[in-house]
Amino acid sequence: MTRIATHDATGSPLTLLFPPGGYGDGAVEGVPAFAADLNLDQAAADMAKGQEDDLVGSLFYRQLRDPAAIAFRQQVFLDLERGSLFQEVSAFVEQLRRVRAHLVALQKMPDRHHRNGWHLDAVALYCDAVRALAGHLRAAPLESGALQAFRAHLEGYLASAAYSEMEAETRSQKSALAAVRYCVRIHGTRVEVSRYEGEADFSAEVLDTFERFKQGAAKDYRVAYRGWPGMYHVSEQILGLVARLFPEEFGSLDDYCARHQDFYDPSIREFEREVQFYLAYLEYVHPIRAAGLPLCYPEVGERAGVFALATFDLALARKLVKEGKPVVTNDLRLDGAERVIVVTGPNQGGKTTFARTFGQLHHLASIGCPVPGTAAHLARFDRLFTHFGREEDLGTMTGKLEEDLLAVRDILLHATPDSIVVMNEAFSSTALHDAAFLGARALEKMVRLDLLAVYVTFVDELASFGPSIVSMVSTVVPDDPAQRTFKVVRAPADGLAYAMAIAEKHGVTYGRLRERVGP
Amino acid sequence: MKAHLLFETRDHAFDAPLPPNHDDLVSDLELTTLLGAMAQGDRYLYAVAQSVLLAGVDDLEVIGYRQAVLTDCLAHPDVVRDLYEVAVRALEDKRGIWGFSSRSPSSILSGAVSQLDASVVRLRDLRRLADQHAGTFASVGLRTLLHSLQRDLDDDYLATVDRNLEQLRFRSGEVISMELGPDNSGINYVLRTSADQRSWRDRLRIGPRRSYSFTVPPRDEAGANTLSDMLSRGVNLVANAAAQSVDHLASYFRMLRAELGFYLACVNLHEQLVARGHPVCMPDPAPWEDRAFTCTDLRDVSLALRSDRPVVGNDVRADGQTLVIVTGANSGGKSTFLRSMGTAQLMMQCGMFVAATSLRASVAAATFTHFIREEDDTMTSGRLDEELRRMSTIADQIRPHSMVLFNESFAATNEREGSEIGRQVVRALLEADVRICFVTHQFDLANGFRLSAASSTLFLRAVREDDGRRTFRLRVADPLPTSFGEDLYRRMGGWLDEEQPERALPAEPAGAVLHGPSA
Structure with a gap:
């Protein structure tokens, strides 16, 4: 250590x-299981870059x-x-x-x-x-x-x-x-x-003669010489x-x-x-902030009333900002007895990112770091569990389901009311009926434990499972499902007319244009 | 030394990036034809013409200054060509001789000296032309240029240059001054003029020891290498000075070639327009506050250059109108008029003539185009999305006192939605003091402005004769609730290509002057 x-x-x-x-x-040995699921391993590696000793490595996972x-x-x-x-x-x-x-x-x-x-x-x-x-x-x-x-x-x-x-x-x-x-x-x-x-400087004389033709900054033609790496005896003699x-x-x-x-x-x-x-x-967060994305110092305490405003996936934001792409922020909020967020909605709409964000927020807060968002209240927790089904694993269907079941069982056996669970498409490898059945069992258990969780699923009915469950959906532009918004909201998408919705998106409605174009 | 043919007190920034909307301007206004005629197959002239054309100015004095220079050039094209040739030759010399990059300082020095020799020949050519044509021109720009050539390249100066080159050619033995670097190695090598050889001898003989010396033994290769390395470092600055002088001269010739090149390109275009019998005039730029736009026989230059049929010009009086709405028959010359308006605006604002018998127009801070696109090459989003994204890009760039040309914009959705978006965009831009010309077949949009903003709006309509033929000429007329697409299909057997009127019907001679409501 x-x-x-x-x-x-x-x-x-x-x-x-x-x-x-x-x-x-106490120190954490190695990289914990949730690091890869939450893309925190990327973040930690980026932060450790250029560090002489691995202080980041030894502290980053020590909640x-x-x-x-x-x-x-x-x-x-x-x-x-x-x-x-x-x-x-x-x-x-x-x-x-x-x-x-x-x-x-x-x-x-x-x-x-x-x-x-x-x-x-x-x-x-x-x-x-x-x-x-x-x-x-x-x-x-x-x-x-x-x-x-x-x-x-x-x-x-x-x-x-x-x-x-x-x-x-x-x-x-x-x-x-x-x-x-x-x-x-x-x-x-x-x-x-x-x-x-x-003695007079000869190069100055030459430059002076031709200075009058100069139109801009001149290229430097000096041949680059390194210091005196070898320290030859002649230079020592001199x-x-x-x-x-x-x-x-x-x-x-x-x-x-x-x-x-x-x-x-x-x-x-x-x-x-x-x-x-x-x-x-x-x-690490500097370019993210420079792109106008907020970070804040969360209040860390009770698990009731968890919220984070305008928050986002830190590792993803870092990547998108580097590529010059926009980053979508989301609000998350759990009121009163609400404990579990079930995320449904179209694919590629930001569901996984949203789940990751929830996990990242809690981990980053637990090591004393500022977190993505304008304001946040986050829970103290004893352990952070994640289970991310990977779509590319779909080839081995039966093996995958068994694996999923074992992993989920393992998590739910160890979780306590103070734990945080993030599950992403936990049973995506199985049929809808199975996924609904197994998902419902897992959710029941989590609700009974009264722990904080985010559960991403393609099974819509899981979202209305009980009063402690909050339904959130990823959204797309109504008439253009290929369009990704990466917004995840508490209510289903509203019925904004397609055209005006796009106009609003591009900021070319009357009101937005008046703001954008002076006077 | 400066050319200052485009601005009286500064250079045109040829290497500045083109304005962000340049792709749209070039493709929407079909400027490649115009620029091609200016360039006459010379890619360099094409770039020069494009750079100046797209970086228009809204300063009336600058426009007047250029108009005077251009008038001189049109009157004495041969002199302009001769001056231009000298610059071209000088730059060709450079290509021939100047090929080194990171070789040793002494080879940089010898390359630079032979390049300087060649450049001096071109300087003498310039001086000779300046002497010959000192009284030829009337414009401030050209008179000043020739005068400065005579003054800055006078006989005394040319003699100094010769002397300098002589010194650079013959050297033996070097004196290098040095200081101590962080590790006490010699740094800041400066080659000193060694004219004071005698004082060196004095130092050896008189007074306290102020110098020490040693000789590197004949077989000490490492020592000899160190010495030649030090010599190279010593010559470094002088070689740099000579090489930078070469660059200064080249930058001067480049600047001269570019500024003269623009006028030469104008001369090229002028010759072609006149040869094809099109009217050409120097426009009369007016301040923005006048909201002036009055033209007679205004033609679309690119169409005029391409078409073998007579091309119809328009007479329009839109002084005081901030919104011009063009409606009417398909293939009736609406887009051609819109392009002629945009092209004339750009040409006027870079100091060029226009293809019209007269034009008086207010200068705009910038000109933007928003034209319907036949295809959506992005494939990731719908057409409306693409249109609105382009609108948003314009909103990012536009500022008050600009002009926007819309061609069938916001038509990628149904008319109700399209009109609503169009109305909001136009209203917002008008309130931001932007001038608009909008070609549309959407009656709902056009009529909306007839009802709400009739006094500041000019309505033009593509005319259809009683026998159904189009004249390609616009007339002041309110929008009609229907378009004429149907009979065009009938008459052309479904061949719908709006921008080829010369294929459809022969044009008629210019017709009546059109008056806006307030004219």
Whole structure:
């Protein structure tokens, strides 16, 4: 298991991931069964992309049962989302990644002057990153206990004598070296190194002559040269001569490097690692939000009164947004004693997506993340069960039905009133009569348990099975069943005239056009 | 240096994307015929003509500026062709000599120098033409262009260019200034003019050590490679400067060719229209507020270019009318009139002449077409859906003071629904200060506006003679409750192709002036 907590200078735990004293309900081994059904495995893989260690992987499926632990993370998220803190912390993480890359690279450099330059640069990047982060945190109206504690810790670190001396010295070393300018004269095999003394720039002269014909930005014809990967002896020889031309600058650099070998504070490293859980999620949802889709912080509590407005399938939205396609949002609501949503209606109308959304919402809320929608109340739950019949499995009909039955039985044996069940076309491989019969039995059981469930079926009569069941239907344009709306609504489709319905869809009715076209 | 033949103070953005509705404009107004006549088989001229035609301007001064330049060009087509030729030749030179992409800086440099040599010849050609025709033109645009050629390519300047090229050709030994990079390697290589050789010798002899030198041993291949690598890096910037200079010159010639190309294309079209005996005039653009549209003998250019029969023009007075509704017989010239109106609007707004004996029209912010489409190539949605999607696309782009031409729009459903949609669309657009010409056979739609907006609406009708023949000429007349499709079928044996009047019957000479209700 990943080590989550660390300790600050005073010995008290300092972590962004769990409230003081709480460490969640144990790690989850591997990827749970519902992940693939809900397409959460795709989301988790996307989020983990580009992460150095698999922190996302170890936290993403670890559902928090304690609302206080959920609230703890929501507050960190909220702080990061306020103002530009998210971008600022991302930049911080990115810069520290460069620092570590520097430290790896300099191990391989044979020449002392090269190595020293690289080391100095790493410290400078580190100081810039830490200093900038402290400034951003200072300016941010933090409300989460976790970030407030880290801010206090960071202030202490910056105020320490060791740090401030290191930072000041780094700056003066940098500016001394930046001022070094020299000329190399190459004639045949003879090389001469001297201080630069104002010789004129020849390329500027040429450009100046032909500048008058310029119509726009010019292409760059410079041949791209990488640094000095091999560090050949000639360049080392030249650098050695430069060091002799500028003995003060290079001597003082030697001394500096000897004194600042261990500059990277472990507490900084730990913060950087943990905060990436939050950054990865926010990064993942960023394009979705940029496309105008809402996310919100759900209230997580009782299973009565679950609702989510303008919600959607997060993984699907990410894919559609990337392809530039629109994303349809849906409202879901369970009032009073309502517990089970039975979704029926035409195929390709968004039924499966709707079911996935319900499962995703609850899972994402349980790990403290913001969820799709403008507002939501979601239930605490003990376990999340999913069963998704796959249409492509239809070939093995009998085997499939048996498999379905075993899976459904397994779920209903383990489910408690606090569980959530999402079943999608559970008995689609069988005849209508069987599906109705088996579906009714499964629904009866779920109603008896009084658990929260979404049940997607092609059997219409299951939708009117009892008072705790809510019927929702996927909709299509009335006269054009090929048209997908992906809207799933509580009532059957209304009888809007086809033409005006399409006009409305395209936003070309009188009212919509007046809004769209000024003045 | 600029051509500024399309705008007095700026370039036309030839590489800007065509307006989003360009596909519709080109196909609905059959502009490929018009553009083909302008291009005369030259694909480059086609693109130039299309770019300018579709990016019309609504600034009366700009239109006047172009009309003056075009008038000069029509009077002296040979001079325009000569100037155009120089630009074409210069760009052909480039194709011949300039072939490198990512080779070494020194080969980039030598390629660039021979290219610069070739370009200088073309510059001298331009200068000669400018000297010869300094007094030929009356328009501000062309006078300014020739004057700037004489001034910017004067003898002093051409001598400076020669000197620069000389220096680029002969070099031996290099002085490169450098600074320290993050790992203390040399960066920011700048080639310095090595005119100060003597001071180098001084440095070696006098005062404290300010330079050190060494020689790479003869058999040290790695060392020699490093040196030549450094030299390449040093020459990099100068090669870049020379190559960018080549590009600057090319961009200048490209711009010159494009701007002259547009006028040359206009000359081409003019020659063909005149040869076919069509009337041609410079239109009189009016401000939007005038809601002007009055024409005599206005012809559809594309039909005029294609047809071997005489083509009928229309006389229309729609000053002050924001809505023109055209009804009447099939194959009666309704669509032809609509196209002539749209084409003339585009031609006027890019500074061209029009095919009419006179035209005074208000400039529009943009022109849109919404024509019925014979086939639905999307296959995924019905025709009405496709029509309304296109309407929605227009709504996305349109702004007040635009013009929309509708041709049998919203007819893909029954008349009651189609009329209702049409009414809502037209009403919304009129209220948004958009001008509309609507060809429709839907009596319900046309008549609705006769009852509700008679004073600001002009009703035209395709005329049918008493003997049943069509004149292809429109007359001011209220819509009739029936269309004339039936007898067309009868007379043509079911051959219904609305846009080939020349096949149906020979045209009659132009008839009476039509007056709108308020004229």
